[in-house]
Structures are given as C-alpha cells and as structure tokens.
Amino acid sequence: MSRIVVQKFGGSSVADVEKIKKVAAKVKARRDEGWQVVVVVSAMGDTTDELLALAKKVSPNPPRRELDMLLTCGERISMALMSMALQEQGVEAISFTGSQSGIITDTAHSQARIIEVKPARIEEELGKGKVVIVAGYQGVSKAREVTTLGRGGSDTSAVALAAALSADCEIYSDVDGVFTADPRVVPSAQKLESLTHEEMQELASAGAKVLNAQAVEFAREKGIVIHARSTHTAGTGTAIQSRSGGGRVKGVTCEKDVWVLAASGAPDALLELLDAQAVKGRNLLFDEAGRTLVVVPTQDLHGPEALKAKLPAGVTVLDGCATVTCVGTGLNSDWTVARKAHATARGLGAKVAATYTSALQLTLVVEHQQVTALTKALHEALIG
C-alpha cells in the first residue's frame, strides 16, 4: 500500500486561479510518484479578511457562531476550485468540508479545538485512488454546529489529519522554511534545518507566522514530524521534530501589536472576563509592583473596544506594546541569554516594561516603536 502525505497550502499559495492550477500540478506530481495525497487548503488570499470586513459592516461585534458560518466559506471556495483544477488535469479528486472530513471539535466558536478526527470518508476516497481536498481551519461540533479553529487553524487541520491517517505532513508557504528571524525584519536571518516542536511552539506563539502554535502542539503530542516547505521551490525546508541540533538560541521573533492588561490586587475578575470572552492570554506574569500582567496579541481580542468597556475595577490597559522573544531549549538554565538581552535593550535605549522567561523562551515587553530595532539587535547579539 502506498504511503499517505498530507500537504497543506496557505492562502497566498492559492490566492488566484493561476496559483491554484500550479498547486494542483505540484499535487499531481506527488501523486504520480505513487503517494496517496490529502490536500488541506486555506481561504484564497484575503478572502477571510474580506468576509470579516463584511461582517463588521453588519455588526461591530458579530456573534461568533454566525462568524464561523461566514468565514468557513473561504476554505470551501478554495477546496472546490482545487478539486476542479485537479480533475481538469486528469486527476480524480473530491473535496470535503471539515465536517465531511470527520474533524470533530469542541463548541468554542472561533477558537475551537479538535477533539477527534474520524477520517472514514477520506480513507474511502483515497482507497478509490482519489486525491482528497479538505477545507482547513474548520470542523464541526458534536451538536453539528460549524466551528473554526482560529487564525492559522489550517495548519492544525493538516497535522490532525496526518496523525489520524498515519501520514507524512508537509506545510507549504511562500518561504523556504523556518528562519532564525523574519528575513523582512532581520536580513541576515538564516533558514533552520530543524528545530524541536517545543521551540517551534514558542516561536509561533510569540509571533512567528510560519506555523500555527496549536498545530505544532498537536504534532508534538502525536509525534508527527512537520516539514515546512516552500510552494515555489523544491528545497527540503525545515523539519519540526522531537530533537534538533544547533545553538542554544534558535530564533528571535516579535509580536508587533499586543495589549498588556495589568490587574492590581487579585486578578480573578480579569481572568474570569477573559475566560468568558475566550481570549487566550499568551502570558501571565507578575511585575515588580506586584501587579498581574496578561499579554494578549491584539488580533486575538474579539471587539477590543467592547472589552475595554467591560474591564473590572483596578485593571488598566497598556496598549501600543510589542514583544520580542528569543527561543531555544534550556534558555533559563543559566542567565547568559537574559543578561545579554537586557544589555542589548539598554544599548538601544529601549524601555523594558516586563520580562519573562521559561525553559524555552525569553520575552521582553517594549514599546511598539522599539520592536524592529530590538529584534535585529537581539538576533545579532545571540545568533549572529
């Protein structure tokens, strides 16, 4: 029996009809090598943002259940067109929604988590020799409600399917793999041959756009190796796996727009509010004044202005912040990296509002306008 590969193509890889045809040719080539291929697609280009803008015109704070109904159309359009493109190239293909693919999630609209994958229909169609196209980013709850997995959720769809099908997992984008920093910010950034799931998780949750953090967590749990590759070139990309070599600091990344919510006294009311709004704070920490700080990327806030209006007493918002994060296994086993990082920030005159470290990362919270210079300087100082 031939092996199965799950190939995920992001929005910019399927942004128009010509690009869809090119991806179809790439998929066909893989199938012609004897592989059974499952293709996971995102929405075309800016479709998701356009649908979101339409929703905002109707309602400044649209109900999430309806937003999920709306946004899932994006992937559905891509998958149908991809299937047509493959069939036009003589490859038998069939597209499935998240629901038809058996991707069962919890009921948290807009940020659902996959709880089970029942790929019976996919396996049946693969068995008939078809390429199966799956709409990324979406699933269905046990109450048969359509859900979405949050931004970048198509990566999670791909990993979950690879795990359920015991398949290889390849995630394609416009870049050659995972870099030590965003090459647009740090021109000297280098491609990594490999890194660990944990390192990738930290990079992704600290702002690196190349792979989705939940997807990597899923891959780690299931022991799946993710190959991050370029849609346009034939390189081997970067392998995200359980072990990796190389230096201590694997990458430097930043999140350019975050809120820091600071609660003086007991933070329970704040945490309860965030929980009710399904806002997943990236980090929780305590600053020198004894306040609890929650750092949240602004894009993860649903209706930021509405949230501001509901904030409990004693909670203040620092908006216009940014984070710069260094990622590497064992970063907190000594203080070398932390000392170098603070010295670098001081050298730039960047005021550090808060710092936090874990076994895998060190993050500095700074003002928005410092973020690019500090990212470059930390890359230079810690990776070179």
Next chain:
Amino acid sequence: MSRIVVQKFGGSSVADVEKIKKVAAKVKARRDEGWQVVVVVSAMGDTTDELLALAKKVSPNPPRRELDMLLTCGERISMALMSMALQEQGVEAISFTGSQSGIITDTAHSQARIIEVKPARIEEELGKGKVVIVAGYQGVSKAREVTTLGRGGSDTSAVALAAALSADCEIYSDVDGVFTADPRVVPSAQKLESLTHEEMQELASAGAKVLNAQAVEFAREKGIVIHARSTHTAGTGTAIQSRSGGGRVKGVTCEKDVWVLAASGAPDALLELLDAQAVKGRNLLFDEAGRTLVVVPTQDLHGPEALKAKLPAGVTVLDGCATVTCVGTGLNSDWTVARKAHATARGLGAKVAATYTSALQLTLVVEHQQVTALTKALHEALIG
C-alpha cells in the same frame, strides 16, 4: 401558539449590507406582530455568477459535485450576515445551512429535488423565540453530499419549508407580484391579483423569472398558497393558489435564448445523452417533418460546447432560437387563441419554427430577433 411564516428574499433584496439591514428590519416588524419567522435567503446580488465565473476559469466544464460545494457558499454568506443584522437589531436569530435545516434531496448535483424536509432543528429554535435564517437553494443527500436545487431553487426551499412547518409562504422580490408580461418588455402589463399554481408553473417554466417552476409545483402538491410580494412596498402582491378568476390568457412570457435539438429517426440516443447530462428538456414535440424536437433553455445546458461535441448522429442543433408562451387554463379547449397567435406572428413576419400547446399554454418557437416584438404583439392581441 403563534403562527409561522416563511419569508424568502431573493438575491437583489440582499445585494449589499444596507439592503440586508433593511430586510432585517422588515423581518423584525413581522416578528413584533407576534409571528414566528423563518427567513430563506438567496446569495447576495451577483455572488453566484461570480463564483461560477471563477469555476469556469479553473475548468471549462467543472464537475457538478464541486460546483455545488462552491456555489452553496453564496447563500451561506447571506444567511450569516442576515443573522448578524437581526441580532444587531436586538432580535434573537440563528442561521442554518440546507443540511442543518433538514432539507434532504436526491443526489442530482446542480438540479437536485427535495425528497424530504426534517425541520426539527428549526422548530426547536423557533420554540426558543428565535428567528431562523435558512440558506436557500441547497440541501444534503442521504450520503451527506451537499447539493443544489438549480437556479431559482431558493423559492423551492421556501415552499418546502412552509409545507413542512404548516406555515404561510411569502416570496419577496423587486417587483410587486406576478404580471401579465414582463413590464420591461410590455409596458402595458398589469399585475395579477391571483392565478393558479398550474398557470404559474407554465409561466415560470416558459421564462417568467418571478417564481421558480419547481417551487410552484411543490406548492401545488402540498396545497400551499404562495404570496409573491415586493421587498420595497407594502402591497398584497399576487396569490398563487388552487383557483383563480380572470380571463383565459393570464400572461405572455418569453425565453430569449433556447436550443432546439432536432433528431431525425428514433430519438433514443439523444434522450439518453440528455438524461446522462441531467439536462431537463422543457418540451418534447414532433414537427411536420417527423423529427423529434427538444427545446432546452441555454442556461440549463451544462457545458453547451461539450454537449455539441457529443451529439449522436442524426441530431442537429438550432441555436439562436427563442420561445414566446401564452399561459391560461383551458387554452386548448378551442382554437381561438392558437389562431389569433399565428395570425399575430404572420402579421409581424415572424417565422414560426414550431408550435405546441397543452391544457395550460401555447408556445411559439421563433428566431431570437423576433422575440420582443412578438411578446408585445401577443400581449396586445390576447390580454390588451
């Protein structure tokens, strides 16, 4: 218990965000009168055509199963936005896909027929006091495949739901009701207070765009009265019901672009081909040369050029034709109408390629360029 009404709004009634908000206000007003409301929506404006154009760029003859996956996004976008608009106006609402609404169809992709409606989820939400928004034009087969009901299928969705819910049925469009002819073609056309289901079926299948023929057939079978009304005004519109008054000829309508497929000898091979392609011929007749003629609206042909290439020997195509149809109960009980119609055509110098009549209609097949003048002249001669 309050009564249920199913209100269907077509594509031009929900063409943009402002129009969606206006329809939401209209729905809210009805609900505030104490009705339980189910809203069936079509795709916004030209969305379906735009999606179809996208598909044609990928494949000149896209597979219908994938086309259904693609096109159903149109109604899904509308329904989510309509639900958001209602909630924004303080009305509790929830949207359902065809599948979630329990609209079960056969497996004929792109021209599926509804075989059963199981509105349990709709009834449950109505019971909670919510307005339920349903995506028109779509259903799901027993094999859980997404299907569409063909152009105008949202009307069918509305009627089927009204039947299943024992509800009133109102179909809204940009016009005040059903007219004796298209007012853009015949300025003297008058609005009808009522007509029978059978008369409406004939008008619709002969090209009148106001209501879908399958929808009217469904309403007739189930004994549902359809109220065709304007989205923009408060008139009572036209009732389509089991009995009607008025003169013998109720309306004159035309289909501007049809193919006449002519088979000399046994027509079996032609019919088999049309059957395999799920092309529903509008009429089958025999001309004076003993040929079998099948008249098909060009828009119902899937890949006309591909079909031409496959035509069996002995079959010729007359394209560039048009039909003009007079509708009224008992039209063939004497020859008055037929004689007047032929005299009218002769007076215009229009060559009649074929004629056919039934209990409810009389149709002339003419060349495309004669269609407008003949429609006007027949309306003048038979209705006034």
